[in-house]
Amino acid sequence: MPTMEDVAKQPREQRLARLTRTADELAAAIRGRSDETLSRRPDPRNWAAKEVVCHLRDTEELFMERFGMILGMDEPKLSGLNPDRWAEERQYLRNDVNAALAAFRKRREESLELLGKLPSEAWRRAGIHATRGKFTIEDLLTLICWHDDNHLDQLGRALEGKA
């Protein structure tokens, strides 16, 4: 799997194209799987496939908020995130995976629409991330691509019972 640095070297069009495929790839991966399989954690600390889909849905909303912050002011401080807390609080395991995927697909379409409309200078605007430091919109796109790859991989493993 490519690292963040590898992904960063890809042309922007390639990264945007990656974003357009993710919902379909998720759909293909979970198709025909029982709720039991989708809800099975490979071990007590690692997410089930269903939790991965819910995580992608909720982080997509967060990414949009970050774009909004960076576009709305100069170098905002971007807060950290605790994905395990979300999984627990928002009760991911009780979700219907297809509804979660549909919600992710809709959010992703909205993200792509926003990114598609950005003027070229906007890509250099930045926020200050708690752990990653200065982070441009360009960097954020790279992060989302890598994040997609990472979690698609994790979802595949979870379905095979591997952490």
Add this chain to the structure above:
Amino acid sequence: MPFAYYARLSRAQQKIYRESDAVTEIRLSHPAELHPLVGALEEALGSEQRVATQAATERLIHGLTEALGIPRVTVEVLAARPHAQWGELHGLYTVKAGQRPKIQLWMRTAKQKRVVAFRTFLRTMLHEVGHHVDYTLLRLADSFHTEGFYKRESSLFYQLVPAARAPGSRGVKSVEDWGQVPIPERLARLEQTPTDLARLVRARTDAELSRRPAPDAWSAKEVVCHLRDAEEHLSGWMRTVLANDDPPLLETATADRWAEERQYLRHHAGAAWQAFSQRRDETLELLRGLDAAAWRRAGRHTRRGRLTVDALVALMAWHDDNHLDQVARALAGRA
């Protein structure tokens, strides 16, 4: 003393006019039961979204017609007021044979297309409801704008918004009213909410907690989940305001979108309450550690304008009140 047009009316019409003028009040036996609907309408109108405003208006009007024991009306909320030679049209009540009477309301001004002030909108709504009351409750053959008519409209208005008569008095406090409440009292309100909420939902079955009082009105469980997620969201704004100078305060979803996306109806209410309670403790810990300067820090909200930490706490207290009432109603099967 009748209005000038009285003299131009026929004798039969004058009789109706006098009957109308003689009734100066419409009493609701339990006005407090409608207060949450009023709060919900204020919130919906504030969101500037027509569909949400129409739904909230419908619920309030339905609540009124039910409380008065009169037939339902069809409700339509439209965007910009039409221009008319006599000025802007604010609302309209129409009756057609064989159809349910209809109330139409416009939520934006004709020229500036600005959303009308909440109390203005509510007044207009009660004005149109007043015509319906004339025909169905008072059984008048016509509905004239008499002094009695306007007094009846006012009597309903003050029963629905008691704070309008005595600002800061007991009853439904607006966000502005909460802003006047001393900070320790506001924090006490916030601290009390998880306990109040637990009292309402404890010992209820999942079926009771999941039952929506109307197809488009949240069940008690959905309100608990909403409070949990709103707590994260509003305290997130507070943290953003504390960490940045004059940041934008963004909304990434409507509350209804969250309810659907995050599938509130599938959640466990007890676990949702626990998470809300934990988040609330963290908010209080954050707020208790702030100095006076921090309370004055602000962010920018597209709709509400400049929001200080102080104002966000008032918003939170108002939001708690509103949704606690909503939980009680949902459990009683009322929207």
